[in-house]
Amino acid sequence: MPHRFESLRERLLRAGVAPRHVERYLRELRDHHEDGVRAELARGAPLAAAHDAAWARLGTEESLAQGMLTRPELRSTAARFPVLVFGLGPALTWIGAPIALAAVLSLLPEAGRRAMLEAVFIEAFRALCFVYTRLLPVLLGSMALEVAARRRVRAPWPLVGAGVVSVLAGTVTMYAFPGQLGVTSSLLPWLVPFTDNLGPRDVMALGEGLLRAACMLAVSLIVQRLIRRLGSADTPRPAAG
Amino acid sequence: MAASKTNPAFMTGVPEILLLRLLAEREMYGYELVQAIEVATGEAIKLGEGVVYPLLHALEESGALRSRRKPVNGRTRVYYSVTAAGKKRLASVIRDWDRITRAVARVLEGGSHATSV
Numbered sequence: 001m002p003h004r005f006e007s008l009r010e011r012l013l014r015a016g017v018a019p020r021h022v023e024r025y026l027r028e029l030r031d032h033h034e035d036g037v038r039a040e041l042a043r044g045a046p047l048a049a050a051h052d053a054a055w056a057r058l059g060t061e062e063s064l065a066q067g068m069l070t071r072p073e074l075r076s077t078a079a080r081f082p083v084l085v086f087g088l089g090p091a092l093t094w095i096g097a098p099i100a101l102a103a104v105l106s107l108l109p110e111a112g113r114r115a116m117l118e119a120v121f122i123e124a125f126r127a128l129c130f131v132y133t134r135l136l137p138v139l140l141g142s143m144a145l146e147v148a149a150r151r152r153v154r155a156p157w158p159l160v161g162a163g164v165v166s167v168l169a170g171t172v173t174m175y176a177f178p179g180q181l182g183v184t185s186s187l188l189p190w191l192v193p194f195t196d197n198l199g200p201r202d203v204m205a206l207g208e209g210l211l212r213a214a215c216m217l218a219v220s221l222i223v224q225r226l227i228r229r230l231g232s233a234d235t236p237r238p239a240a241g
Numbered sequence: 242m243a244a245s246k247t248n249p250a251f252m253t254g255v256p257e258i259l260l261l262r263l264l265a266e267r268e269m270y271g272y273e274l275v276q277a278i279e280v281a282t283g284e285a286i287k288l289g290e291g292v293v294y295p296l297l298h299a300l301e302e303s304g305a306l307r308s309r310r311k312p313v314n315g316r317t318r319v320y321y322s323v324t325a326a327g328k329k330r331l332a333s334v335i336r337d338w339d340r341i342t343r344a345v346a347r348v349l350e351g352g353s354h355a356t357s358v
Contacts, residue, residue: 067292
């Protein structure tokens, strides 16, 4: 019996039905099947026959699947907009993070903002830069890959999204010195039109950035695999009822 | 053993009317609701029992129903009940159903039909 629900789960997730609707549906089907078995047993049916009868009353796997698949309102946002959620989501989140931080900092009084440039805060700021340019993109990439895996999304968009945020972040360098903060991008000069004085140093800087991006993408994939492995080790099998 | 199958072509919209009407009387969980439909229709309508849940979820998403988990005889089940918006929706679908069934009845009674020119 659990095997039938497992194959139904996989089919619904692959079709883009939101996981919360899938899990609730399967829970209710199990409850319903249990009630059907009790009713059949109360009529004097043997246990095996009661299970078969209860399953037959639930309907075929095809009808159970179609019942959900014909309801577009039950599809997840990720299934309806995979390019936006997986392809662009990680990069937009990464770009939005400093904007959100700047908005918070703008609420600080002027004295507080000046103090941010004092040496005592420079080390903390450097650490923040490292988190933002190296750790956060890896986290966003692995999250996108894991969310896609849970929804059985097979399209390339999660990998594209993790790749885009890795490239954007890997080619960025932030620096902080007393009284001076800055950010450079080795990718931006190649994207800006009419930039015609790019030399070997720019090529090397871009290459270094892309290599960093490749490493970050690889780490995202490894982290996602670890999350998956830990998740399947910790998740108990659903109990009947 | 089985009653004659209800023609699916005639069933569009029927399950929604039945669910809303019965849940407007009292809250029920899925199995209870399926049994109630069979009893109330004299077994003339037998829904595929499992497919009632997608409709319940869709009605809840649209705000016509609310749900809560409730213990019953040592187990817990998800009970559904109609919201105020659901009652309005029920009134609307009953009006539509009324209009359609009267129109069909007129045709079946042999009302006016086109004469050849």
